[in-house]
Amino acid sequence: MANERKGEVQFGEQLTVRSHILRSAMTSGPGIFWVTFFLLLPLVWIGVISFLTRTEVGGFERPFTFENYTRFIGFGFFGFDMLYPQIILRSLVLGIGTAVLCMITALPLAFFIAGLPARYKTLALTLVLIPFWTNLLIRTYAWQILLAPESPLTRLAVWLHFTEPGLPLYPSAMAIYIGMVCDYLPFLVLPLYASVEKIDWSIAEAASDLGADGPRVFWHAILPQVTPGLVAGIILVLIPATGQFVIPDLLGGAKTVMLGNAIQQQFQQSRDWPFGSAITFVGMGAVMLGLWAYARAAGERGGEII
Amino acid sequence: MYKRLIVIVVSLLVTASAWAQKNKLNVFIWSEYIDPKIIDQFSKEYDCKVTVDLYEDNESMMAKLEGGGDSLYDICVPSDYIIPALIKNGLLAPLRKENIPNMKNLDPKFANREYDPGNKYTAPYQWGTVGLFVRKKAGETIDETWGLVFDAKKQIGSFLIIDDARAAIGAALKYKGYSLNCTDKKQLKEARDVLIDAKKRSLGFEGGVGIKNKVLAKVCRIGMVYNGDAVRGMKEDPETYYFVPREGSEIWLDNMAVPAKAPNRDMAEKFINYILDAKIGAQLSNFNQYATPNEAALEFISPADLKNPAIYPPPDVMKTLEFVKDLGAKTGWYDELWTGIKSK
Amino acid sequence: MKRVSLPLWLVSAFLYVFMYAPLAVVIIFSFNAAKHGGPWTGFTTDWYTSLLADKQKQDATWNTLILAVASTVIATALGTMLGYGLSRYWFPGKKMFSLAMYIPVMIPDIVMAVAMLAFFKLLTSAGGFLQMGLATMTIAHITFQIPFVAIVVRSRLVGMDPAIEEAAHDLGASTWQTFWSVTFPLMLPGVLAGAMLAFTLSLDDFVVSFFTTGPGATTLPILIYSSVKRGITPDINALSTLIVLASVIGTIGVTLLQRPRQPSGG
Numbered sequence: 001m002a003n004e005r006k007g008e009v010q011f012g013e014q015l016t017v018r019s020h021i022l023r024s025a026m027t028s029g030p031g032i033f034w035v036t037f038f039l040l041l042p043l044v045w046i047g048v049i050s051f052l053t054r055t056e057v058g059g060f061e062r063p064f065t066f067e068n069y070t071r072f073i074g075f076g077f078f079g080f081d082m083l084y085p086q087i088i089l090r091s092l093v094l095g096i097g098t099a100v101l102c103m104i105t106a107l108p109l110a111f112f113i114a115g116l117p118a119r120y121k122t123l124a125l126t127l128v129l130i131p132f133w134t135n136l137l138i139r140t141y142a143w144q145i146l147l148a149p150e151s152p153l154t155r156l157a158v159w160l161h162f163t164e165p166g167l168p169l170y171p172s173a174m175a176i177y178i179g180m181v182c183d184y185l186p187f188l189v190l191p192l193y194a195s196v197e198k199i200d201w202s203i204a205e206a207a208s209d210l211g212a213d214g215p216r217v218f219w220h221a222i223l224p225q226v227t228p229g230l231v232a233g234i235i236l237v238l239i240p241a242t243g244q245f246v247i248p249d250l251l252g253g254a255k256t257v258m259l260g261n262a263i264q265q266q267f268q269q270s271r272d273w274p275f276g277s278a279i280t281f282v283g284m285g286a287v288m289l290g291l292w293a294y295a296r297a298a299g300e301r302g303g304e305i306i
Numbered sequence: 307m308y309k310r311l312i313v314i315v316v317s318l319l320v321t322a323s324a325w326a327q328k329n330k331l332n333v334f335i336w337s338e339y340i341d342p343k344i345i346d347q348f349s350k351e352y353d354c355k356v357t358v359d360l361y362e363d364n365e366s367m368m369a370k371l372e373g374g375g376d377s378l379y380d381i382c383v384p385s386d387y388i389i390p391a392l393i394k395n396g397l398l399a400p401l402r403k404e405n406i407p408n409m410k411n412l413d414p415k416f417a418n419r420e421y422d423p424g425n426k427y428t429a430p431y432q433w434g435t436v437g438l439f440v441r442k443k444a445g446e447t448i449d450e451t452w453g454l455v456f457d458a459k460k461q462i463g464s465f466l467i468i469d470d471a472r473a474a475i476g477a478a479l480k481y482k483g484y485s486l487n488c489t490d491k492k493q494l495k496e497a498r499d500v501l502i503d504a505k506k507r508s509l510g511f512e513g514g515v516g517i518k519n520k521v522l523a524k525v526c527r528i529g530m531v532y533n534g535d536a537v538r539g540m541k542e543d544p545e546t547y548y549f550v551p552r553e554g555s556e557i558w559l560d561n562m563a564v565p566a567k568a569p570n571r572d573m574a575e576k577f578i579n580y581i582l583d584a585k586i587g588a589q590l591s592n593f594n595q596y597a598t599p600n601e602a603a604l605e606f607i608s609p610a611d612l613k614n615p616a617i618y619p620p621p622d623v624m625k626t627l628e629f630v631k632d633l634g635a636k637t638g639w640y641d642e643l644w645t646g647i648k649s650k
Numbered sequence: 651m652k653r654v655s656l657p658l659w660l661v662s663a664f665l666y667v668f669m670y671a672p673l674a675v676v677i678i679f680s681f682n683a684a685k686h687g688g689p690w691t692g693f694t695t696d697w698y699t700s701l702l703a704d705k706q707k708q709d710a711t712w713n714t715l716i717l718a719v720a721s722t723v724i725a726t727a728l729g730t731m732l733g734y735g736l737s738r739y740w741f742p743g744k745k746m747f748s749l750a751m752y753i754p755v756m757i758p759d760i761v762m763a764v765a766m767l768a769f770f771k772l773l774t775s776a777g778g779f780l781q782m783g784l785a786t787m788t789i790a791h792i793t794f795q796i797p798f799v800a801i802v803v804r805s806r807l808v809g810m811d812p813a814i815e816e817a818a819h820d821l822g823a824s825t826w827q828t829f830w831s832v833t834f835p836l837m838l839p840g841v842l843a844g845a846m847l848a849f850t851l852s853l854d855d856f857v858v859s860f861f862t863t864g865p866g867a868t869t870l871p872i873l874i875y876s877s878v879k880r881g882i883t884p885d886i887n888a889l890s891t892l893i894v895l896a897s898v899i900g901t902i903g904v905t906l907l908q909r910p911r912q913p914s915g916g
Contacts, residue, residue, distance in 0.1 A: 054638070059372070059395070081646065083645075083646060083649050083650070084649075086649075087649055148523070148525055149524060149525060150524065166463070166464070166524075166527075167464055168464075168509065168525055168526075171509055171510045252510070253466075253508075253509050253510020253511065253512075255505055255506075255508070255509075255510040255511065255648075257645075257648050257649040261648075262645070262649065265645060265648070266645075267369070268365065268366050268369045269363065269365040269366060269369070269471070269644075270365070270641045270644070270645060271365065271368065271369050271372070272638075272641065
């Protein structure tokens with residue numbers, strides 16, 4: 001692809017640089033324009049708003065100020081309180097925790113599907129896809145029903161002395177994680193499976209022939225082969241999970257405020273768009289930073305990311 | 307089986323005819339707050355297609371209006387304390403009183419209040435209180451205090467806190483013996499700490515109607531709710547009951563208003579006039595079990611409701627109730643407090 | 651090495667049950683006679699019949715479908731062109747823009763939602779020609795659909811053997827002819843897959859819709875969310891069951907459609 005500019009023959013054609021640009025404008029142009037205008041520009045606009053001041057009635061106006069960011073760091077009306085950095089941290093923990101849990105559950109599932117006879121593989125995959133294609137809201141509120149005081153799951157928990165009778169199992173951190181994993185598991189299984197499917201088992205056989213035991217074979221011969229799929233899946237989970245607000249809202253009883261909830265609250269109930277924009281920007285920055293760091297670390301071992 | 311078939315056919319026909327109506331009205335209102343029959347009656351009488359969109363709290367409603375809803379909705383139902391902010395923000399259209407003769411039906415106590423002198427923009431809709439909705443065990447006496455929620459030692463079961471900043475913070479302030487319009491930072495901090503502690507022991511925050519439903523579904527035992535929702539809940543389940551805690555609570559007055567750029571202003575004012583009619587006003591209150599500010603409607607209210615202390619509190623309870631006031635610039639403090647409470 | 655051991659079977663079975671538990675619960679409880687979604691009190695189909703008379707839910711269903719179809723059509727067109735253009739042609743700054751195209755895929759949906767909300771508010775107050783509602787929601791949906799379609803189409807194109815197109819050109823076909831007779835038909839499964847993906851993303855979207863909606867433009871996910879916040883009413887379970895059934899049928903249909911592709915090296 002890097003040879004495009006040099007006028008080499010590609011796909012049976014030899015195009016000039018000018019021709020490339022013209023054709024790009026015709027094909028990629030509209031799409032790029034759309035995304036730039038309706039997403040990139042708005043993101044810049046959010047950045048601008050984050051430096052403005054909230055009016056008394058919930059709008060925003062000049063003067064430009066750093067107040068929203070200082071308030072974010074912790075200098076609020078009632079004294080210093082590192083509330084919002086904590087929220088971001090909590091959300092990152094949630095994202096990472098979800099990714100790790102999904103990874104632990106996705107690995108056996110991916111290997112299971114890969115190990116099935118060929119004619120059952122599609123079926124098994126489809127069975128993973130079906131919940132994936134079902135509306136997230138429905139699956140989340142269904143967990144509310146499953147974790148209500150009189151449901152079988154809750155009764156089991158009571159019997160195990162995990163909780164008191166009459167209390168629901170939500171809202172709780174556990175409920176949030178259950179909801180998150182249930183939702184994001186397919187996101188990890190699918191790319192992971194794509195990698196697992198392509199595993200060259202002969203390497204593992206060679207390793208065990210050379211005397212390595214089970215775990216070492218897995219760690220050194222198999223795991224590196226699935227890393228690209230694993231990395232892709234973890235990224236697909238980590239970012240949305242960190243910004244998720246519906247699941248913490250419905251299963252966390254709005255008791256635990258995550259990044260998504262905090263942003264939603266400032267934009268809706270509190271009507272403080274400047275502050276909400278500041279939170280959004282910092283939050284997005286934190287996620288991007290974490291992602292970049294992870295991609296660099298993993299990129300050395302894995303292949304391309306998308 | 308045939309009955310169901312008829313219901314289906316009739317509703318399809320009704321739906322079809324609804325598409326053909328000339329006039330339109332877009333109502334934006336709290337959930338479970340208006341009798342669907344009233345909507346149907348109005349729709350037939352004025353040959354008007356009525357759409358109803360719902361919200362659970364004032365702030366979201368205001369956010370919607372600011373986001374362009376003021377040119378899409380014809381009627382909204384804000385609570386008293388948020389009206390000055392709506393007016394200041396230019397979100398409401400003045401009412402043309404000549405189109406609303408039924409304004410005279412209002413009880414003078416509820417008309418011409420400080421949040422909208424002369425009722426230039428709003429017409430009172432319903433009033434009520436905020437209190438606790440509890441599921442009682444047989445033979446149990448309940449200590450009627452906010453302590454059931456705010457005092458760990460007095461907690462008798464799982465509870466939910468209402469997702470309404472002024473109502474929840476107000477309850478905490480009243481519990482500590484302060485005014486629910488207080489602007490003393492020290493007192494506000496105390497209320498905040500009380501609420502944070504309660505939140506940790508609670509099942510979370512929800513809208514009033516959601517809490518009522520959760521108490522009925524036995525998901526929790528106690529909930530902070532608006533009185534009318536509770537009274538309707540009591541009718542469904544006699545094991546439950548509502549009270550205003552002795553430390554005092556909030557009395558609120560909801561109003562009908564017309565957003566600034568409403569597309570069907572005439573219809574909106576006809577609607578307000580319709581609701582202010584004595585019989586319709588009574589039908590409304592008999593449905594949602596709230597108290598009516600409509601003096602002329604009182605004679606049509608069901609006698610049981612008039613005697614129900616949960617709907618029309620006796621004088622000694624009325625003394626402990628406070629209206630929530632708009633605090634101007636200091637509203638931001640309550641916002642900050644609320645975010646802090648929810649985020650910890 | 652490829653046989654599946656018993657522990658793996660058990661763990662996987664458990665995980666499948668875990669993933670399906672919510673769906674099963676919703677379906678079962680849609681027949682529960684309890685009015686507030688509490689414990690089971692009896693079997694009934696009343697909630698399904700009540701849906702037929704519920705205009706609000708019908709409007710929401712209608713809105714959801716219109717939104718999904720409109721946004722999918724436009725997004726597939728723009729996204730396909732984008733995928734094709736990015737895989738074939740060059741322009742200054744291409745590397746940077748390619749990365750930028752992945753932003754909607756990368757950022758949390760709430761960030762995208764509030765950014766668009768703020769931007770729409772700017773547009774509505776400045777121009778007065780755009781109102782919050784189905785129009786803004788469609789624009790928002792298209793914005794996150796385009797990159798997904800582009801990625802799918804592009805990956806299909808990358809996997810294609812260039813020899814076929816080269817042969818067409820060698821035989822004298824112009825770019826235009828080559829595209830329509832050769833490239834596009836080969837690309838079509840990717841385009842359809844992209845369209846299907848876009849359609850599903852739109853149908854299921856909640857967060858972006860929630861922030862960019864307006865009066866009268868309520869979609870099913872928004873309706874379900876508001877109802878759930880108010881306390882689970884059984885008719886939501888009935889509605890959800892119908893949605894689940896539609897998703898199941900859709901997924902199976904899509905999978906069946908994709909099967910003949912395998913021989914071409916998928």
